[in-house]
């Protein structure tokens with residue numbers, strides 16, 4: 001029996017997240033998926049069984065990995081997701097923080113033909129409005145902001161968490177891809193970092209800073 005569209009959408013969502021997480025961290029565990037997808041461990045277990053049976057993932061001691069077929073499906077979902085986010089923000093005027101949600105709802109229903117035309121219409125973008133790459137296999141020279149030290153300047157390239165509240169918070173600080181910032185100081189005991197963007201100074205928690213990826217422009221001088 002063929003999968004219902006509902007099942008297909010759900011399994012695609014899992015494959016997409018396994019793929020995205022595998023690029024952000026060394027291993028992907030069921031708990032990571034439960035958190036990312038806001039579902040119970042029991043749902044994750046059931047879905048992982050189906051994906052293993054469908055030969056889309058493998059489960060080893062090192063966690064969950066995609067099979068070549070699984071990766072192909074996941075890469076397609078990431079591509080469609082990215083294009084739909086661009087459509088949402090750049091064409092439809094949907095706010096930054098809502099784009100991910102809109103794309104999630106539509107990405108499973110875009111045909112190859114629509115995808116191709118959408119890409120051409122949007123001018124073949126390479127990133128989503130939050131800086132996530134359309135091709136996750138392309139090199140990623142970025143580092144998490146939390147790794148920077150005082151005096152270092154950097155350009156924001158990517159927000160690796162598209163949670164709505166988190167994006168609203170960053171938008172209020174003026175942190176978005178393309179923005180230059182300077183790290184002024186780090187509070188002790190893993191306290192907040194003080195950063196400046198243009199003329200304004202902000203404190204940003206180390207945990208939040210770990211979800212903002214930057215490329216370093218000037219390193220701090222070491223004596």
Ligand SMILES: [Zn+2]
Pocket residue numbers: 085099100128129130131132162
């Ligand atoms: Zn995005």
